[in-house]
Amino acid sequence: MSDQRAIDAVPVDDQAAWDALVTRFTGLLWSAVRAYDLSPADAADAVQGTWLRLLESLHTIRDPDRIGSWLFTTAKREASLLSRRHRDERLVADLSDAEHARLAPAGAAHADPVLAVLSADEGRRLWQAVDEMHEPCRSLFRLMATAPDAGVHQLAGRLGMPSGSYGPTRGRCLNRLRTMLIAREATS
Amino acid sequence: MTRHPTAIDDESLIAALRLASGSDPVPARVTTAAHATFGLRLPGATQARSVATPVPRGVRSAEGARLLRFTAAELTVELEVTSLDGLVDLAGQISPCPEAGTLVEIRTLHLTESRVLSSTGQFAVTGLPPGWFSVVCRRPECPPVVTTWTRIRP
Numbered sequence: 453m454s455d456q457r458a459i460d461a462v463p464v465d466d467q468a469a470w471d472a473l474v475t476r477f478t479g480l481l482w483s484a485v486r487a488y489d490l491s492p493a494d495a496a497d498a499v500q501g502t503w504l505r506l507l508e509s510l511h512t513i514r515d516p517d518r519i520g521s522w523l524f525t526t527a528k529r530e531a532s533l534l535s536r537r538h539r540d541e542r543l544v545a546d547l548s549d550a551e552h553a554r555l556a557p558a559g560a561a562h563a564d565p566v567l568a569v570l571s572a573d574e575g576r577r578l579w580q581a582v583d584e585m586h587e588p589c590r591s592l593f594r595l596m597a598t599a600p601d602a603g604v605h606q607l608a609g610r611l612g613m614p615s616g617s618y619g620p621t622r623g624r625c626l627n628r629l630r631t632m633l634i635a636r637e638a639t640s
Numbered sequence: 641m642t643r644h645p646t647a648i649d650d651e652s653l654i655a656a657l658r659l660a661s662g663s664d665p666v667p668a669r670v671t672t673a674a675h676a677t678f679g680l681r682l683p684g685a686t687q688a689r690s691v692a693t694p695v696p697r698g699v700r701s702a703e704g705a706r707l708l709r710f711t712a713a714e715l716t717v718e719l720e721v722t723s724l725d726g727l728v729d730l731a732g733q734i735s736p737c738p739e740a741g742t743l744v745e746i747r748t749l750h751l752t753e754s755r756v757l758s759s760t761g762q763f764a765v766t767g768l769p770p771g772w773f774s775v776v777c778r779r780p781e782c783p784p785v786v787t788t789w790t791r792i793r794p
Contacts (some may be wrong), residue, residue, distance in 0.1 A: 470678035482666040487654035494672045503677040504789040575660025597661040
């Protein structure tokens with residue numbers, strides 16, 4: 453991880469340091485916001501909003517090691533706000549009032565274990581766990597991952613279940629996967 | 641490293657599965673915009689933060705208009721946002737009214753519009769592209785005051 457040390461050692465005060473962050477984290481941020489079932493346009497806004505928040509907060513970031521988890525947490529917040537707003541169907545709104553105040557750099561610490569799961573090694577282990585799962589979870593996860601733009605109706609149809617069952621089934625499968633990860637953790 | 645899988649929420653787990661499967665690549669325009677964002681930095685500017693805007697009693701705003709308010713220590717920026725044909729119109733008021741010669745810049749990711757502030761502290765722009773925007777108030781002899789970036793989608 454030599455590139456990681458290089459990034460962490462350099463304060464983000466020039467375009468090259470910024471570009472290094474973008475190269476390293478944009479894929480992660482895109483996946484983070486897309487998990488909120490955002491359209492490509494809304495997901496693009498959420499990722500862009502995350503970089504704008506970093507720009508506004510650069511002077512407050514004291515620990516460069518935390519930029520990754522800070523970005524991840526911020527992206528999830530932006531996506532969650534957009535996702536809620538979408539359901540409200542209102543003209544405009546924004547990250548308002550206290551939302552900015554809560555963007556304290558120190559508040560991102562809890563994202564670290566999550567970031568570990570988003571590493572390439574852990575990703576492979578995650579899919580190994582999925583491969584061991586029974587149906588419908590195995591097919592559901594494969595479909596969910598490979599058809600990110602498919603709607604609930606389409607996904608449910610391909611899995612042969614009523615649309616209303618997709619959400620609860622996905623929730624149960626995610627819980628099972630989480631439990632499998634804990635079990636592996638305990639025996640490793 | 642200590643990990644706590646129980647702390648992983650559904651969305652993070654879904655993100656991890658998708659990221660590892662590599663089947664949802666980042667669109668090039670998202671990456672390009674991210675790189676360009678650094679160019680929007682305004683070193684030394686004071687930030688005006690978004691605050692809640694209660695609808696004033698007895699005042700009927702234009703249909704679909706939304707009021708936004710941003711405050712810094714020394715001034716307040718108020719914006720009325722309306723939308724026409726998918727584009728965004730902004731009517732703004734800066735108070736207390738800054739001295740003559742104050743410029744206002746309305747920045748989007750793609751273009752910046754400049755206005756000389758009226759003697760009553762007002763400004764307006766029409767036909768902005770939807771998306772992220774920020775307003776910069778440049779008073780003579782003072783550091784610029786910039787609103788937090790705000791997203792508008794009609």
